[in-house]
Amino acid sequence: MTDYKEPILDVAQLAHVEIFSPKPEETVEFFTRFLGMEVTARSGQSVYLRAYEEAYHNSLKVTEANEAGLGHAGWRAMSPQALQRRVEVLKGTGLGRGWIDGDIGHGEAYQFTLPDGQLMELFWDVDYYQCDNDYKSKLLNRPSKRPEQGVPVRRLDHINLMSANPQNDAQFMIDNLGFRLREGIEAEGNLIGSWLSVSNLMHEIAIMPEPNQVPGKLHHLCFWYGVPQNLYEVADLLKENDIFIEVPPNKHGISQAFCMYVYEPGGNRIELFGDAGYLILDPEWKPVIWDMEDVPGYGDTWIGTAFPDSWWNEGTPLTVPEISKK
Ligand SMILES: O=C/C=C/C=C(\O)C(=O)O
């Protein structure tokens, strides 16, 4: 079968995400005090953080800004050669922004935007986290000890974007970066929701419709526990500390992940995964497509409370229609 269209395996993982916050210190405190993340650097208006099982210097960058939203998403290529191959393709899309020297935690990166405007970058060179011996974990397969505060998340899992043209953005990720569609939501023949991955995870990125066709928004950023019980513990801690819980611990239909959604003090929606649902092992995985009318009560929440309108309608930066809904 020489005409079999082989997958593009040049993108390895979602390595970091930058979020904007109008209350950066409160946002940082949310991630350190409640989610047990560690500040690994501060520079200018930005703070860099990692979760305790992450190998790289940081996975989250919090940057002060007038309003909440996505700064950028950083993807690590599979190899230096893979990086070069993808950059040549990205240059041809007309959405390439060019090379930057890098940032704290990683080397040179090629920046580009999705058709909807969200800023992304692709890189190879990373700095691995280093800590002194008394902070090294006795569990040799993780870089640092389990933190003693909050309910510590173990790693970054995925981002979910809101787009004025979700089908267009999904196609961009598929055609140029080799993402595979794992599940989707269709309405009137349009792919309005997509869950896409380059790994065995069911998604590293999801793209959903922005109800007012406002481009460039973030829906949520997700961190992973791998232990469903941890969601009940962190929900208890967050409730105690007046953090708004939009969706309490709940099992998704799409992804089958055990999840919950909260808003960090800067206004961005944060999802927490008790488990990441099912893995994709079939190299010929056929996308599971839901019709939008079948989603409420099945695709969004399989077991748990109904998703509020805010979940379907609001992302960051907030735009006028959402503020009127508050
Ligand atoms: O119908 C919506 C399902 C959403 C699933 C996720 O955002 C996820 O798996 O993180």
Ligand SMILES: [Fe+2]
């Ligand atoms: Fe999600």
